[in-house]
Amino acid sequence: MTVGEFDPHALAPEEFIAQVHSFEFWFQAVDGYLSDRPYGRSQHTVETDFDDASRDRLITTLCNYCVGETAALEGASGMITFAPNRNAKIFLATQVADEARHLEVFVKRLRDLGVTDPDAEIAKRASPDLLAFKARLLELVGNRDWNAAVFAQNVILETMESTVFQSHAKTADPITAQILDGVIKDERRRSELERLRRPPQWCLLKLLIKEPCRPEPEVRFGG
Numbered sequence: 001m002t003v004g005e006f007d008p009h010a011l012a013p014e015e016f017i018a019q020v021h022s023f024e025f026w027f028q029a030v031d032g033y034l035s036d037r038p039y040g041r042s043q044h045t046v047e048t049d050f051d052d053a054s055r056d057r058l059i060t061t062l063c064n065y066c067v068g069e070t071a072a073l074e075g076a077s078g079m080i081t082f083a084p085n086r087n088a089k090i091f092l093a094t095q096v097a098d099e100a101r102h103l104e105v106f107v108k109r110l111r112d113l114g115v116t117d118p119d120a121e122i123a124k125r126a127s128p129d130l131l132a133f134k135a136r137l138l139e140l141v142g143n144r145d146w147n148a149a150v151f152a153q154n155v156i157l158e159t160m161e162s163t164v165f166q167s168h169a170k171t172a173d174p175i176t177a178q179i180l181d182g183v184i185k186d187e188r189r190r191s192e193l194e195r196l197r198r199p200p201q202w203c204l205l206k207l208l209i210k211e212p213c214r215p216e217p218e219v220r221f222g223g
Helices: 013-020 023-034 052-082 086-112 118-125 128-142 146-169 174-191 199-208
Strands: none
Touching: 052 086, 052 118, 052 128, 052 146, 086 118, 086 174, 128 146, 146 174
16 A cells, blocks of 8 residues: 555544554655655756855754754654654654654755864854753653653644745755755655644544544534
């Protein structure tokens, strides 16, 4: 069964959970948009001739993307040890793979832009507020606070990243836009925040906060 052959959101809640939390689903999903893009980009795309100011702004942006992806990588990997069930552990493992890939492609983009020591550059340009958020997230993970850690990472951080990536992709140079396109698809595959009103997606969110997996009642407005 391939991802393109069915809509997982049409499944019963329990079957939906089993599908989207599987590595099989993950492999089939990413193959469609990453198989021909080493480091998230086509090798046929020509590099943009940046002026110094534009290159510097992009490097700063990418450095902060790396901070966010590192936070997500360390957060997701840490939560695996105290996730409440097997499905949640597998889901987080696929997220670890996603976040690690995102960090790798952003670091590679930094190198392509002439950054010889990405770690030092990230440390120099990282936003203090983003570093503080990362520290707080990892504190929640270290305290094994499942509900708070999931909310901080898979709601707050993922929403911020998705919004920023989508906005940036609209104006980015062609190579950066291609990289962001793959990252956005990863984010959308995991959260699909615009579809959370559908019962299976509410079921996914409830699984993450240890609530029973049951379809939500239909909400009616008016009389």
